[in-house]
Amino acid sequence: MNLPIQQIAKPLPSAFIEGLEQIFAERAILALPARKHHGASESHYPNLPPDAVVFPFSTEEVIELVKLCNRLDVPLIPYGAGTCMEGQTTALFGGVCVDMSRMDKVIAVNHEDFDCVVQAGVRREQLNDHLRDKGLFFPVDPGANATIGGMASTRASGTNAVRYGTMREAILSLRVVTPDGRDIRTARRARKSAAGYDLTHLFIGAEGTLGIITEIALRLHPIPEAISAATCGFGTLEGAVATVVQAIQVGVPLARVELLDEVQMRAVNLRSKLAEAELPTLFFEFHGSISGVQEQITLVEELAMANGGHAFRWALRPEERSKLWRARHEAYYAAVNLRSGCVGWTTDVCVPISRLAECILETKADLRASTLPAPIVGHVGDGNFHVIFVLDPNSETERAEAERLNANIIERALSMEGTCTGEHGIGIGKQEWLVKELGETVELMKVLKTSLDPKNLFNPGKIFQ
Structure with missing residues (x-):
């Protein structure tokens, strides 16, 4: 559609392309078809492709990429399954798309505690297939076969939310790579904690603007009788x-x-x-x-x-x-x-x-x-x-x-004291409505963004300009 959204990008430095190839080899893609695929989503916004696409296998590779981007001022756009509805994966400023789909391992299932740990690229249906023989299931169901990392980043919910809650309630802790390349875990596996700031919920729904989620610990439920x-x-x-x-x-x-x-x-x-x-x-x-x-x-x-x-x-x-x-x-x-x-x-x-x-x-x-x-x-x-x-x-x-x-x-x-978005997030299209909904609170959000990402390299142009 002919919307007033335009891409503002500059060519990738040759040193950056060389760095990508050193880290990812054939998993660094510059071909236009792959880039256009990653510039699209389920939203009605125009396709604005990134300048490159990479497929990390591990948190360590994500850290290397973040440090390379920091050194050469290249934006990063995290990408799960591309099912977002508000243009969260659109490359407004070009840069590199970090496709997490190959980080798709179920790391651990703790039956007695009704929880599990997965990499960010695990798909919702894949996880439930893995859990079925154990008598457990993960209830958050946004409809699309989204990745768990993408669902965390947009604070997804769906058809089961009325009884089981949303991603906000389903997540126990996160492993996140921050904009300065740190590898952090926001909490342990305990069902509750009063230890410091609640960083888990800071990153849930942040749409990739504050960090790249690489692992998620989730609450599970027994399959009903x-x-x-x-x-x-x-x-x-x-x-x-x-x-x-x-x-x-x-x-x-x-x-x-x-x-x-x-x-x-x-x-x-x-x-x-x-x-x-x-x-x-x-x-x-x-x-x-x-x-x-x-x-x-x-x-x-x-x-x-x-x-x-x-x-x-x-x-x-x-x-x-x-x-x-x-x-x-x-x-x-x-x-x-x-x-x-x-x-x-x-x-x-x-x-x-x-x-x-x-x-x-x-x-x-x-x-x-x-x-x-x-x-x-x-x-x-x-x-x-x-x-x-x-x-x-x-x-x-x-x-x-x-x-x-x-x-x-x-x-x-x-x-009616409601919200402009129950589950899709802000992305590109709801930024003015976010200000109308929360007023000065958005200014505090900008302070947090600037503090964690002073170069504005993590999914720039999303949630607010």
Whole structure:
């Protein structure tokens, strides 16, 4: 799309290229196709490729690279799976992309303590495949098969957050390479500590601007005895949202509850070959003991019926549940496929649960008055929802309309004491909204950034200029 984002870069020094080749040999890539691949993401921002791409195998190689970049003033952009939504991997100032995908070892699994240690390039699905035979799982599920390092850097959450929390709650400690080349560990494996500053949570959500995460210690959970999933269509969007809010208020420990409006359901049916009614629909999943799950189901069904819900459609077998949640995870691609040749722009507000119905219904009224296709999908159990604008990339009119609607959505969320981003982060696109949300607090963030990265080499131009 023709957005006002331009790359400001200078050629890499020959001494830097020689240094890369000494450290990484054939794992230092200068070819344009590889660079363009690493300049792209799932966001709607233009592809601004780095000047080089490297694939470290170890923390020690990352340290060598950081020291080389420091010596020759070359920016670094950490890269996981490229699934970010706010342009966090875009090379605004050129430099070198540090692709962590080959640091993909599960270092340790501590069964008795329900935790593990992984390298940053381990993928979410890879980790759960590794844990399955041990009766454990890692619950944070943003939909994409993201790397754990990328999920930590953007403070990711997803469909399980309503019960199991986000990356903020899932991480015990980090191993980080700082901008001056130090190798630090932010904490030990203990479940709690009052030892000094909480540096673990300083780096979670920092989007690679304060350090490069190379290892992560994670909390794990036992695989539930019973798992049941279902969908339920509603006559009104208001009824669907009210069911979620009431279920949470009466203490039902929902594992997952996702909302798809009627536009999104049409898109999902087309892409994933489902046969769901094209109505505002909730996707539920219940975890626990057999009796506990049945109690949850009984109560939620009563709430749904009282709010205009239809009969639950069950997915009981593992393959049925997988098909259902795969359809939910591919909702973005389903939405974009509603219009041939178009791109998606996903919003990401989150509000207190008591204001959720009001926020979604006012947003839906905005969308009905617009000609722009814009499905709603959301992790409504924790107050987070998304509007996916489906845009013609060559239409300035449509881009302007999306910007107007997005501004309305964020203003509305902020007026309800919510946030401009529930899980995607700030990146390029939400910097002004961050200031509006937190005010002078952003100045303190800049002080921290300058203190740790005085040369502004770590993912420059992200979160704030």
